Every structure is written in C-alpha cells, then in structure tokens.
Amino acid sequence: MLGMMMQRPLLISDILTYAAEAHGRSEIISVRCEGDLHRQSYRETAARAAQLAHALKAEGVDMGDRIATLAWNGHRHVELYYAVSGIGAVIHTINPRLSPEQLLYIIGHAEDKLLFVDLTFVPLIEAVKDHLPEGLRFVIMTDRAHMPDTSLDVLCYEEMLEAQPKQIDWPEFDENTAAGLCYTSGTTGHPKGALYSHRSTVLHALYVSLIMGAGYPPESKILPVVPQFHVNAWGLPYAAPLMGHSLVMPGPALDGPSLFKLMDSEKVFSAWGVPTVWQGLSAEIKAQGRIPEGFSELVVGGSAAPRAMIEAFEKQGVDVQHAWGMTEMSPIGTHGKMPQWVKDEDFKTQVDRKSQQGRRMFGVDLKIVGEDGTRQPHDGEAAGELFVRGNAIVSGYFNNEEASRAAMDAEGWFGTGDIATIDEHGFLNIQDRAKDLVKSGGEWISSIDLENLAMAHPAIATAAVIAMPHPKWDERPVLVAVAEGEETPSLEELHAHMEGEFAKWQLPDDVIWVEEMPLTATGKISKLTLRKTFEDYVLPELR
Ligand code: AMP
Numbered sequence: 001m002l003g004m005m006m007q008r009p010l011l012i013s014d015i016l017t018y019a020a021e022a023h024g025r026s027e028i029i030s031v032r033c034e035g036d037l038h039r040q041s042y043r044e045t046a047a048r049a050a051q052l053a054h055a056l057k058a059e060g061v062d063m064g065d066r067i068a069t070l071a072w073n074g075h076r077h078v079e080l081y082y083a084v085s086g087i088g089a090v091i092h093t094i095n096p097r098l099s100p101e102q103l104l105y106i107i108g109h110a111e112d113k114l115l116f117v118d119l120t121f122v123p124l125i126e127a128v129k130d131h132l133p134e135g136l137r138f139v140i141m142t143d144r145a146h147m148p149d150t151s152l153d154v155l156c157y158e159e160m161l162e163a164q165p166k167q168i169d170w171p172e173f174d175e176n177t178a179a180g181l182c183y184t185s186g187t188t189g190h191p192k193g194a195l196y197s198h199r200s201t202v203l204h205a206l207y208v209s210l211i212m213g214a215g216y217p218p219e220s221k222i223l224p225v226v227p228q229f230h231v232n233a234w235g236l237p238y239a240a241p242l243m244g245h246s247l248v249m250p251g252p253a254l255d256g257p258s259l260f261k262l263m264d265s266e267k268v269f270s271a272w273g274v275p276t277v278w279q280g281l282s283a284e285i286k287a288q289g290r291i292p293e294g295f296s297e298l299v300v301g302g303s304a305a306p307r308a309m310i311e312a313f314e315k316q317g318v319d320v321q322h323a324w325g326m327t328e329m330s331p332i333g334t335h336g337k338m339p340q341w342v343k344d345e346d347f348k349t350q351v352d353r354k355s356q357q358g359r360r361m362f363g364v365d366l367k368i369v370g371e372d373g374t375r376q377p378h379d380g381e382a383a384g385e386l387f388v389r390g391n392a393i394v395s396g397y398f399n400n401e402e403a404s405r406a407a408m409d410a411e412g413w414f415g416t417g418d419i420a421t422i423d424e425h426g427f428l429n430i431q432d433r434a435k436d437l438v439k440s441g442g443e444w445i446s447s448i449d450l451e452n453l454a455m456a457h458p459a460i461a462t463a464a465v466i467a468m469p470h471p472k473w474d475e476r477p478v479l480v481a482v483a484e485g486e487e488t489p490s491l492e493e494l495h496a497h498m499e500g501e502f503a504k505w506q507l508p509d510d511v512i513w514v515e516e517m518p519l520t521a522t523g524k525i526s527k528l529t530l531r532k533t534f535e536d537y538v539l540p541e542l543r
Pocket of ligand 1 (some may be wrong): 326
C-alpha cells in the first residue's frame with residue numbers, strides 16, 4: 001500500500017523562494033573584485049536571480065545546457081547557482097587553479113554554452129582564447145563602469161539583468177534533473193565530472209542544515225572560505241539560506257589579514273575552509289593578540305586538520321569542527337559535532353576526538369573494506385578502504401563510462417580511495433590515502449601524471465612522486481628519481497621540462513636522486529617504503 005501524500009519535486013529554486021519569504025532580511029555580504037563590500041538581502045537575491053533567469057532565457061539557454069563560471073565567492077556567483085539551475089540548466093563551476101590544459105579539457109568536455117567570468121580571471125581566458133570551442137560566449141561579472149578592455153567578445157552581467165523583470169514562476173520539472181557539474185582531479189588522466197541533481201542538492205542542504213547550522217544563534221553569519229568553484233563551497237550557498245543564516249563572501253581576499261578584518265567587522269560566527277587558509281588567519285590572530293569579534297566556530301576539512309591547529313583555536317574559545325567529504329559526495333560525509341560525553345572529557349581527549357574526522361551525516365552510509373575485499377568491523381582497529389553510499393553521492397561520472405565503472409563496487413557503493421577506521425561510536429579516522437594524489441592547499445596534484453611526465457625526460461629511468469608535509473600547504477610533491485645514466489638534471493631543468501602541462505604550483509618542490517626504487521611484492525613502486533625512508537625529510541624551503 002502506498003502513502004497518500006503529494007509528490008512535490010525537490011527543486012533548488014524552492015530554497016531561494018523560501019529564504020526570500022521566511023528569511024528575507026538575512027544577507028549575502030560580498031567582497032567584490034571591484035574592491036567594494038557589497039550587501040544584499042535574500043529577498044533582493046531572489047529578485048536578481050529572477051532577472052538573471054529571464055536574461056539567460058533571452059540568451060537562448062535551455063534545459064540541460066551547461067553554463068560555466070570562473071568566479072570567486074560572491075553574490076553574483078550565488079545568483080548564478082540559483083538562476084541557472086532554476087531554469088533547468090546546469091551550473092558548471094570551474095576551478096581557476098587548474099592548468100590551462102585542464103581548463104580547456106573541462107570546458108570542452110562539459111560543452112559549456114556560456115562562461116561567466118570574474119574580473120580577476122579575464123586574463124586566464126584571454127590566454128587560451130584561440131583554443132576555446134567556437135560558439136562559447138562570455139559574460140563578465142561586473143557593471144558597465146568596470147568592464148575590462150579585452151579582446152574577447154563579451155557581455156556585461158549587470159547590463160544583462162537591467163531590463164529584466166524581478167519576478168519569475170520557476171518552472172517545475174523532475175527532481176532528478178541535473179543541476180550542477182563540478183570536475184575533480186583523477187589519480188590519472190583528465191578530471192572527472194560529478195553531476196549533481198536538484199534532489200541530491202536539496203537533500204544535502206537539508207542534511208547540512210540539520211547538523212551543522214542548527215545550533216547557531218538565529219541569523220548567524222557564516223563565512224565560506226572554501227570556494228564556490230570547489231564543491232559548491234561545501235553546499236553553504238544552499239544550506240545557509242535554508243537556515244536563515246547570512247553568507248559572508250570573501251571574494252578574492254583570502255589572506256590572513258583580509259579574512260581577520262572581514263570576520264571582525266561582520267562578526268562572523270562560523271568560518272569554513274581547508275587547513276591552509278586557517279594558517280594565515282592563525283598568524284594574524286597571533287599578530288593582533290585576539291580572535292575576530294564573534295568568532296565561535298571553525299569548520300575545517302578538505303585535508304586533515306593538524307592537531308596543533310585544533311588546539312590553538314580551541315584554546316582561544318573557538319569550537320573546531322573537523323569535517324570530511326568529497327566532491328563526489330556533494331561534499332560533506334562526516335562532521336565533528338561532539339556528543340556531550342566527549343565534551344565532558346578533559347581537553348586532551350577532546351582534541352584527540354577532534355583530530356578524527358567525526359561521525360557520519362544522516363544520508364551517508366559508511367563501510368570499510370579490507371584488502372581481501374571483506375567488510376571490516378567498526379571497532380576503531382580494523383582499517384580498510386572507505387566506501388560510501390547515499391542520495392547525495394555520485395552514481396558515476398558525467399560522460400565517462402570507464403571512470404564510472406572503476407568508481408563503484410559490485411554492491412553499488414562508491415570507493416573513496418581513503419584508508420580509514422571507524423570506531424564503535426561511529427567516529428571516522430582517515431589514516432592514509434590509497435589514491436595516488438597529493439593535496440596542496442586543498443587542491444589536487446596527480447602523482448601519476450607528474451611521474452609520467454618526469455619519466456619522459458631522457459635523464460630519468462624511474463620516478464615516483466610522494467607527498468611531503470608542509471606547514472602552510474599541508475602537502476607538497478617531491479620527485480624521487482633513478483637516473484638513466486650519469487646525468488642528474490637540476491630541479492629547474494626538470495621544471496622547464498614539465499611546465500605547460502601542469503600549473504606552476506603543481507610542480508615538485510624537490511628532486512631526490514636514488515640508486516633504485518623499492519618495489520612491492522607485485523613489482524610496483526612501494527610508496528609506503530619511500531614514505532618511510534624519507535620520514536625525516538624536510539622540504540628545501542623549510543630547512
Ligand atoms: P575533494 O573532492 O577535492 O574535496 O577531496 C576529497 C578528499 O580529500 C577525500 O577523499 C580525502 O582524501 C581528502 N579529505 C577531505 N577531508 C579530509 C579530512 N578532514 N581529513 C583527511 N582527508 C580529507
């Protein structure tokens with residue numbers, strides 16, 4: 001027997017309509033590329049998203065069309081999130097930190113129709129414009145007065161909106177319609193696209209609001225330093241309006257002093273981002289001898305939060321929430337909200353707990369699988385690859401059958417490539433990474449691609465890239481190499497060989513020449529042994 005309840009689709013446009021009606025005075029406060037601090041309410045945001053939706057329609061945008069952005073966190077980027085998906089098109093957020101080659105690949109693979117560009121990123125597009133697909137059109141996200149002098153054929157964002165009506169009846173369609181597209185680096189080859197649906201996005205926003213923001217004072221201010229171009233700023237542009245909290249958007253100003261000033265003047269309650277950005281804020285807090293006014297919670301994820309960082313913030317009265325997730329998971333999987341029995345423990349035990357990755361969010365199932373393929377107990381001891389299942393987790397990758405097949409197990413769970421334990425209270429502990437990637441400043445570098453390129457150098461016989469700890473960037477890649485003959489080229493020479501295919505920040509920080517590579521039983525390079533051998537290694541910059 002079926003229930004007798006209405007079948008209303010879960011649509012993203014409903015979030016903004018709800019926020020405008022129920023939390024109309026909460027705001028999006030944005031540091032903009034133009035240099036000003038801009039404020040607008042959710043009510044105004046809904047009106048501007050309606051104008052943008054009409055403008056997109058006028059430009060011929062249709063259901064399913066991919067509309068790309070190269071933009072910082074800000075109100076116009078949020079308007080795009082809602083307007084594009086609201087009319088059934090797909091918002092494709094592009095990471096500007098990718099190499100030109102990857103950028104071109106992604107734009108081509110997604111078959112973007114329009115590309116919305118923040119002022120900062122116009123030169124990035126100009127540099128590759130001869131290689132962009134024909135027919136791709138550009139919109140500069142500013143007003144007429146700030147339009148840049150560019151050789152590109154461009155539209156002006158504010159002009160597009162101007163004459164359009166501020167109301168719209170958002171169309172209704174299947175909740176499984178694609179809404180967002182975000183590419184994530186693979187261990188090898190090209191980036192792969194996670195294609196979110198309306199249903200997955202709304203459910204993820206609900207889950208996040210249930211847990212992360214539910215205990216905040218009403219109309220709190222949340223600062224997503226995690227970029228909108230990287231996994232939708234962890235879903236905050238959807239979750240915050242749902243909860244009635246305001247969004248404080250840092251735009252391009254991500255250094256410690258700028259973040260401190262913004263948080264202090266806006267009295268930001270909770271700030272979200274990768275460990276690297278909090279190093280900068282920490283330094284500024286030290287310099288000022290105080291934390292920003294009102295600062296109460298730090299959500300940190302994307303890479304493991306260093307224990308020292310957790311301790312330092314906790315000692316200043318900031319509640320550190322360690323979260324774990326993936327682009328493929330919309331992205332939040334686990335979070336560090338603590339039960340009372342942990343809060344009753346001494347400081348050290350609490351920090352121990354906070355150094356782990358927390359417990360699962362509703363809607364996310366976790367299992368760990370041992371090397372022999374069997375499911376491991378949740379006893380805090382047995383380690384294995386972490387697999388996840390849920391209704392905001394990918395079922396494959398956009399137009400990429402091979403990667404889709406490789407990602408899922410026979411039971412339909414998604415393999416994260418993380419090695420973890422789970423204890424009897426449900427706490428996740430990420431111990432290692434099975435995937436061959438280095439994460440620097442929250443962004444990926446493919447070890448395998450670097451190795452392949454290094455081995456194309458005539459002086460290199462074998463190469464392996466390993467991650468070395470770095471206090472600011474978390475990890476930096478170091479190349480371990482066996483020479484083909486007598487010649488051992490310098491790091492600069494190797495960089496010259498590798499440039500172009502990788503962004504500059506992705507190139508190795510050092511090269512270590514070894515006589516031979518340690519191998520595993522199956523004849524592969526043993527990165528485990530290499531990591532052990534170079535346990536005490538210090539990066540050149542830190543010596
Ligand atoms: P991304 O898709 O770029 O968000 O990266 C997801 C991956 O980042 C995960 O599979 C982990 O390898 C890593 N990661 C994310 N959060 C954490 C965390 N809190 N601790 C350790 N690793 C993390």
